[in-house]
Amino acid sequence: MRSFVVQPEVDWTKNLALKMPARQSTLYSSAVPASRAVDGNRNTNFHKLSCTHTQEKTGSWWEVDLGAVYEIWDVVLTNRDEAEERLKGFVIEVVRGGNTRQCASVAGQLEKGETRRITCTVGAIGNIVKVRLTGKAPQVLTLCEVEVFGVRGKSNLIDNIK
């Protein structure tokens, strides 16, 4: 149940992450920037230059700064069509000023080339949306696209968050 006094209108056509500044835990190559996951292209073929790729490290992560604080409602992830098992066991976190809230936790993996809409728990409020692998083994994080939907900080809920 959401505790808004007035149900806010989420603009489901506005991807808040599109073309916003992105970064990730490690760079596989300077030719493979984190911005590939916010280029507006869900193409799942790594060789089409629209998917990210970290080095193979434990706790690999990727994040985008939305430029303003939002309550995040949905995050839509698109997985690669090869090595798809890499996007397995992860959390989506929403960060504001060092305060991290969990949007969702996914234990399993996304399928080959899958685009999945993941709904956040209530109160996932912040300007940074982060995808972080939680497995203990070193792993590459690859994301072909990350789309973020939510509502700007106008609701009573957001105003009242300490």
Ligand SMILES: [Ca+2]
């Ligand atoms: Ca992309």
